Amino acid sequence: MINNQILASKLLETGAVRIQPDNPFTWASGLRSPIYCDNRVLLSHPEIRTYVIDLMAKVVKDFEFFDTIAGVATAGIPAGVLLADRLKLPFAYVRSKPKEHGRQNLIEGHIREHAKVLVIEDLISTGMSSLQAVEAVRKIPSEVVGVLAIFQYDLAKAKQAFKEAICPYITLTNFPTVLKVAMDKKLIEPHHMELLSQWSHDPIAWSEQYLSSQTSMSQ
Amino acid sequence: MINNQILASKLLETGAVRIQPDNPFTWASGLRSPIYCDNRVLLSHPEIRTYVIDLMAKVVKDFEFFDTIAGVATAGIPAGVLLADRLKLPFAYVRSKPKEHGRQNLIEGHIREHAKVLVIEDLISTGMSSLQAVEAVRKIPSEVVGVLAIFQYDLAKAKQAFKEAICPYITLTNFPTVLKVAMDKKLIEPHHMELLSQWSHDPIAWSEQYLSSQTSMSQ
Numbered sequence: 286m287i288n289n290q291i292l293a294s295k296l297l298e299t300g301a302v303r304i305q306p307d308n309p310f311t312w313a314s315g316l317r318s319p320i321y322c323d324n325r326v327l328l329s330h331p332e333i334r335t336y337v338i339d340l341m342a343k344v345v346k347d348f349e350f351f352d353t354i355a356g357v358a359t360a361g362i363p364a365g366v367l368l369a370d371r372l373k374l375p376f377a378y379v380r381s382k383p384k385e386h387g388r389q390n391l392i393e394g395h396i397r398e399h400a401k402v403l404v405i406e407d408l409i410s411t412g413m414s415s416l417q418a419v420e421a422v423r424k425i426p427s428e429v430v431g432v433l434a435i436f437q438y439d440l441a442k443a444k445q446a447f448k449e450a451i452c453p454y455i456t457l458t459n460f461p462t463v464l465k466v467a468m469d470k471k472l473i474e475p476h477h478m479e480l481l482s483q484w485s486h487d488p489i490a491w492s493e494q495y496l497s498s499q500t501s502m503s504q
Numbered sequence: 505m506i507n508n509q510i511l512a513s514k515l516l517e518t519g520a521v522r523i524q525p526d527n528p529f530t531w532a533s534g535l536r537s538p539i540y541c542d543n544r545v546l547l548s549h550p551e552i553r554t555y556v557i558d559l560m561a562k563v564v565k566d567f568e569f570f571d572t573i574a575g576v577a578t579a580g581i582p583a584g585v586l587l588a589d590r591l592k593l594p595f596a597y598v599r600s601k602p603k604e605h606g607r608q609n610l611i612e613g614h615i616r617e618h619a620k621v622l623v624i625e626d627l628i629s630t631g632m633s634s635l636q637a638v639e640a641v642r643k644i645p646s647e648v649v650g651v652l653a654i655f656q657y658d659l660a661k662a663k664q665a666f667k668e669a670i671c672p673y674i675t676l677t678n679f680p681t682v683l684k685v686a687m688d689k690k691l692i693e694p695h696h697m698e699l700l701s702q703w704s705h706d707p708i709a710w711s712e713q714y715l716s717s718q719t720s721m722s723q
Contacts, residue, residue, distance in 0.1 A: 323612075325596070325597075325612045325613040326613055326614050327613075328585065328588075328596060328597075328613040329572075329594040329595065329596055329613045329614040329615070330594065331588070331589075331592045331593060331594060331595075334588075334589070334595070353548075358578060359577060359578055359581070359597075359612070360612075362578070362581045362585075363582075363585040363595065363597075366547065366581075366585060366586060367585060367586065367589055369547075369550070369553075370550075370553070370554070370586055370589070374550060375547070375548040375549065375550060376548065376550075376582065377544070377547060377548055378544075378578075393542075393544045393578070393579075394544040394545055394546075394547040394548045395545050395548040396548070
C-alpha cells in the first residue's frame with residue numbers, strides 16, 4: 286500500500302474524493318457513506334492525470350514481471366491504456382458482464398494465453414469488480430500478477446477478498462491518507478474522525494445505523 | 505476524409521476489420537453484413553496503437569480550435585484519452601445512456617461550459633452513437649468542433665446524419681480504402697467487389713436480400 290499524500294491532496298482539491306460526514310452519499314449498492322470517490326474527474330486535469338500515470342509507472346516495479354495491461358471497464362480503461370502507452374505494452378479491457386449484443390466478449394481487445402497481466406482499476410471498494418476482472422483474465426488462461434488502483438477505501442472486506450483470490454494489490458493512495466490530508470487542510474472537523482473511523486471499520490453497519498437514525502428523527 | 509492505406513492494411517492484418525462476403529456477420533442491430541470492425545484489437549498492438557494516435561495528432565489540425573477531448577464510451581475512450589495525453593488536454597467520456605446507478609452522469613469526468621470539444625469515436629457506422637455524444641456535449645452547453653474516428657463504413661446514412669447535425673467529421677481510414685487494400689492483397693475475390701459495393705450503397709436492403717436468399721435456399 287502506497288500512502289501518497291500529494292495525490293490524496295489532489296483527489297480532495299479536484300473533488301474526485303468528497304467527504305460529507307453530515308450529509309452522506311448513496312452508493313450504487315444503496316449503502317449510505319460519508320465518502321464518495323469519482324476518479325474520472327482527474328481525467329479533466331492533464332497534469333494530475335500525468336502524475337497518476339507517473340506514480341503507476343513507478344509502483345509497477347513492486348509487482349512480478351508482466352507483459353500485458355488490462356483495464357477494468359469502464360473507469361479503469363483510461364489509466365490502464367495510458368500506463369500501457371507509457372510502458373509500450375499490449376492493452377485490453379475487461380467488462381464485468383458481457384455486452385448484450387455483438388461478440389459477447391468479456392475481454393475487449395486481445396489478451397494472449399499465458400500472458401502475464403497487470404489489472405488496472407480506478408477504485409477498490411469491496412474488491413468485487415476488480416476480482417471479477419481477475420477471474421476473467423485467469424480463465425483465458427492467463428496469469429494475473431496483481432491489481433493496481435488509484436484509490437481504495439481500505440476496507441477489511443477488500444483485504445479479505447484479495448487474500449482469498451491470492452491476488453496482490455496496490456493502490457496509489459487510500460482512505461486513511463485522504464483523511465489525514467483532509468484534517469491537515471481543516472476540511473473535516475476533529476469530531477468527524479471518530480465517525481469516519483467507524484464507517485471504515487464496518488460500512489454496512491454504519492449505513493444501517495445512519496438510516497435508522499434518520500428514520501427515528503423523522504418520526 | 506483521410507484514406508490512409510497503411511492503417512487500412514493494419515486493420516486487415518490484425519483482424520480489426522474482417523470481410524466475409526460469403527459468410528456475413530450479424531451486427532448488433534441484427535443486420536447481416538459482409539464486413540465487421542472491432543478496432544479494440546488494435547489496443548493489443550502497441551506500435552499500431554501509437555500509429556493511430558500519431559495519425560490523429562496530425563489530422564486534428566483540420567478541425568477548428570479545440571481545448572477538450574471527449575471519448576465516446578466505451579470504444580472511443582482509449583484513443584480519446586491517448587490523444588488527450590499527447591495534446592495535454594482535458595479528457596472526459598460520454599455514455600450513450602446514463603448509468604443505472606450513481607450520479608447518473610452522461611458525461612464522466614468534467615467538461616466545462618463553453619469548452620471547445622473534439623469528440624473521439626472508434627467507428628462510424630450510421631453515426632448515431634457519435635451524434636448522441638455530440639448532442640450530450642452541446643447540452644452542457646459546449647461547442648463540438650467535430651468528430652474524429654478511426655474507421656467508417658462510408659455509409660450515406662452517416663453522411664446525411666452528420667450533415668443534419670451540422671457536425672464535421674473525419675475518419676483516419678474507411679471502407680473503400682480497406683477494400684482497395686484487400687483487393688491488392690488478394691484477400692477478396694474480384695467478384696466480391698460488386699457485392700460489397702451493393703452492401704455499401706444500401707446495407708439494409710443488402711441484409712434483407714441476403715436473409716431472404718437464405719430462407720429460399722433452406723426451403
